[in-house]
Each structure stands twice: as structure tokens, then as C-alpha cells.
Amino acid sequence: SANRIRFEQAQAALSAVFKRSPVGIEDLRLGWNTFVRKASGNRKSALIIVDMQNDFITGSLKVNGGTDIVQPINQLRDKFGFDLVAHTQDWHPADHMSFADNNDAELFSVKVIDGLDQVMWPRHCVRGSPGSQFHDDLVVLSSDLIVRKGLQQNIDSYSGFYDNGKAAQSELRTTLALLGITDVYVVGLAYDYCVGSTGTTLSLQRFA
Numbered sequence: 217s218a219n220r221i222r223f224e225q226a227q228a229a230l231s232a233v234f235k236r237s238p239v240g241i242e243d244l245r246l247g248w249n250t251f252v253r254k255a256s257g258n259r260k261s262a263l264i265i266v267d268m269q270n271d272f273i274t275g276s277l278k279v280n281g282g283t284d285i286v287q288p289i290n291q292l293r294d295k296f297g298f299d300l301v302a303h304t305q306d307w308h309p310a311d312h313m314s315f316a317d318n319n320d321a322e323l324f325s326v327k328v329i330d331g332l333d334q335v336m337w338p339r340h341c342v343r344g345s346p347g348s349q350f351h352d353d354l355v356v357l358s359s360d361l362i363v364r365k366g367l368q369q370n371i372d373s374y375s376g377f378y379d380n381g382k383a384a385q386s387e388l389r390t391t392l393a394l395l396g397i398t399d400v401y402v403v404g405l406a407y408d409y410c411v412g413s414t415g416t417t418l419s420l421q422r423f424a
Contacts, residue, residue: 259398262300263293264376264388264418266404266411268354269306271340271347279406283351289403290355300395302388303356304376304404304414306341307348307364314372315339332380334372341366363388374413377421389421 268289269275273282293301308314316323316336325336341348350356363386365373373379376388392400402415 260299260396261296261399261401262302262392262395262397263296263298264400264402264404264414265289265293265301265303265354266376266402266414267304267306267341267406268351268404269341269347270349270351271306272405273351275340275347276338277340282405285403285405286351286353290353292403293355298401300361300391300397301357301359302361302363302376302391303350304363304365304388304410305348305350306366306410307343308341308366309369310342311369312342312366312372313370314366330370330381332371334380343367361388361391374410375417376410376414377417392421 268282268286271277272279273286311318313319313329314334314337316325317339319327319336321327321336323336323338326333327336328334356362363376365376365379365386367373368379368384371379371381371383376386378385400418402411402418404411
């Protein structure tokens, strides 16, 4: 029956939590919320909008076609009435280790820094600069969650959940868990880095 299928899916989601090591209180809260939601058929959704900032759309790290997806994203959030809309926002200090000009490095070359491969990017999304701001046409409401990343000078952060070394996490995972979110959708710029990384780490959080 449909109820039996829902229960089995919920049971699998909860079991997955206990396969982790170590299991923390946030894991238990998330697992329980997901179990209840899936078992009851009561699902809640979130939209994560990744890095729709001026530098990625018209600035120093412009992604071709970036402007073209602004209105579709606005329409997506308006049509489906997500329980949570979150935006990730690169928010780098001026001396950030990923900037080529801070390392006397060739643009887009790769350096190993503290054991991690790091692309040498053009200067971008310096906190408070025009390039760090969201595109003017992007709908950003006061109720939206803003998750700033790349805050620390000595490490980059592609994912909205963790820095690249997974030494520190943002508030995103905890917020999704506390709200009982069961389904998450990710859009934005750009797939090969921040969108892809956010989606990949999301798959490890057991929301889908």
C-alpha cells in the first residue's frame, strides 16, 4: 500500500542516520524529522539559490548566460511556494587565499594550499563590494535565509554547507533540519563549482 511504501522510505532515511560515525544531536533531529515527514506523507520543500551575485553574472567571474536564469529562478520560487528559500553568497575578505593576485599566481592555475587543491580565481565577491551583491533583478525577500560563505581568509568554500576542508559548517543544514525540510532543490551559478558542490554535500544530508 502507499502507507507501507512511505513507512519503508522513512525507515530507510532514519536508518541512514545511524550508519554515520559519529552521530550527533543534529543528525538525530534531522533523521527523526525526516522519518516523521516521510511516514506521514507530509513533505516540506526548500529552494537553495546559489551565488546569484553580480560578479558571477556580469563581473570578474561572469558565467555566460547567467543573466538569463534570473527570471526563471524568480518564477520558480513564485510558482511552487517553497517552505524555505535560501541564498548562498560568496563573501570573501580582500586578502582571501583564492585570489590569484594575492598569490602572484596565474589566473585559473591550481595551487596546493594546506593540503587542498585551490584554483587561483580573479578577485571576486569581496565582502560589501558591488560585485558581492545579489543581482538587482533577483527576488530576495526579508524572509529568505542568507548563507554567506568563503568568510575565512585561509580556506575557500564552494558548498553552502561546509568549507572546502569540511572543518566548519554553515547554518544551512541546521535550519533545514529544524524546519523539517524533506525535499531540497538547488539552482544558481555555477554547476561545475558551487552549485555542484552544494548539491553533492546536500545528498549526504539525507533530505532527498
